[in-house]
Amino acid sequence: xxxxxxxxxxxxxxxxxxxxxxxxxxxxxxxxxxxxxxxxxxxxxxxxxxxxxxxxxxxxxxxxxxxxxxxxxxxxxxxxxxxxxxxxxxxxxxxxxxxxxxxxxxxxxxxxxxxxxxxxxxxxxxxxxxxxxxxxxxxxxxxxxxxxxxxxxxxxxxxxxxxxxxxxxxxxxxxxxxxxxxxxxxxxxxxxxxxxxxxxxxxxxxxxxxxxxxxxxxxxxxxxxxxxxxxxxxxxxxxxxxxxxxxxxxxxxxxxxxxxxx
Numbered sequence: 001x002x003x004x005x006x007x008x009x010x011x012x013x014x015x016x017x018x019x020x021x022x023x024x025x026x027x028x029x030x031x032x033x034x035x036x037x038x039x040x041x042x043x044x045x046x047x048x049x050x051x052x053x054x055x056x057x058x059x060x061x062x063x064x065x066x067x068x069x070x071x072x073x074x075x076x077x078x079x080x081x082x083x084x085x086x087x088x089x090x091x092x093x094x095x096x097x098x099x100x101x102x103x104x105x106x107x108x109x110x111x112x113x114x115x116x117x118x119x120x121x122x123x124x125x126x127x128x129x130x131x132x133x134x135x136x137x138x139x140x141x142x143x144x145x146x147x148x149x150x151x152x153x154x155x156x157x158x159x160x161x162x163x164x165x166x167x168x169x170x171x172x173x174x175x176x177x178x179x180x181x182x183x184x185x186x187x188x189x190x191x192x193x194x195x196x197x198x199x200x201x202x203x204x205x206x207x208x209x210x211x212x213x214x215x216x217x218x219x220x221x222x223x224x225x226x227x228x229x230x231x232x233x234x235x236x237x238x239x240x241x242x243x244x245x246x247x248x249x250x251x252x253x254x255x256x257x258x259x260x261x262x
Contacts, residue, residue: 010078015040015048020057020068028065103217111202114212115140118190118198125153125192128261130228132158132173134186141190142166156258158231160187169254173231174238180204188212189228197221232258 007017022038023029031049035042049066052058057074061067068074108114115137122129122144129148133141138159149155149167157170160179173179180186185203197220200212215221236255239245247255 010082013048013051015044016052016057019045019048020052020074023058023066023068024071027067028061030064030066034066103215105213105215105217105220107211108198108214109209109211111207114188114198114200114202117214118188119144121190121192121196121198122148127193128154128156129193130156130189130191130225132160132187132189132228132231133163134160134176134180134188135163136186137188138163156228156232156261158228158235169257171232171235171251171254174235174242185210189224191221191225191228194221194225197224199224229258229261 007020008014012020018038019034019040022034026033026037029037031045032042034040034049035045038045040048049058053060056077057069058066059069069077108117118137118141122141125148129145131141131145138161145155145157146166155167155169157167159165159170159172160176161172163172175182183201185201185207187201188199190198196214196216198212198214201210202212203210213220232254236247236251239247239251
């Protein structure tokens with residue numbers, strides 16, 4: 001008997017899922033035939049059919065002959081039911097949720113999970129995005145940052161490597177070639193609208209198990225956003241003090257914007 005765990009998660013019992021799938025491929029059939037096709041014992045098959053009929057997923061088309069609700073209609077009904085339940089849950093959780101200013105710091109693990117959260121944040125950004133990215137993360141997020149830039153979101157980008165300049169306010173971290181060794185991996189920082197932060201380090205050879213922090217905690221966001229702002233200053237100071245070069249007109253413009261970007 002197949003598992004059909006996806007249908008079980010949509011409200012079908014194991015027997016109901018197996019019965020419906022068997023009917024979808026063989027109908028109309030009687031209970032005895034369906035028992036053989038599905039592997040469900042004859043002593044159980046009629047109880048299962050009655051349950052599916054009561055849910056509107058199966059119909060008795062002739063005396064003792066059964067057929068399934070067309071799959072496209074079943075999908076539509078399940079979607080409507082799911083959306084309705086989600087809407088109800090949103091109302092219920094809003095009523096039940098504790099009202100306070102305390103926001104916790106959550107941990108996300110798994111490289112793809114982190115990238116999914118990052119692009120979700122970037123898609124939702126309305127005013128500004130501060131990012132500090134290595135080239136690997138940039139390849140995942142570049143398209144979404146570009147879309148955000150086009151819709152008017154202010155991008156503040158610190159490149160941790162040789163990443164082509166695409167955004168008005170973008171600099172390359174002066175220590176990017178050595179920083180991965182110093183910190184033991186590749187950092188990622190995405191902060192949107194002064195309201196949400198995703199920060200952490202993908203540890204070398206341990207990326208999928210590395211804990212990356214996500215939060216709406218305002219103190220955490222302020223501290224990490226300021227850290228990124230100060231990285232812009234680091235870029236300018238390194239050029240002036242270590243390389244003994246003057247800032248260009250463009251760099252002075254960026255410095256002024258970041259300084260006023262409180």
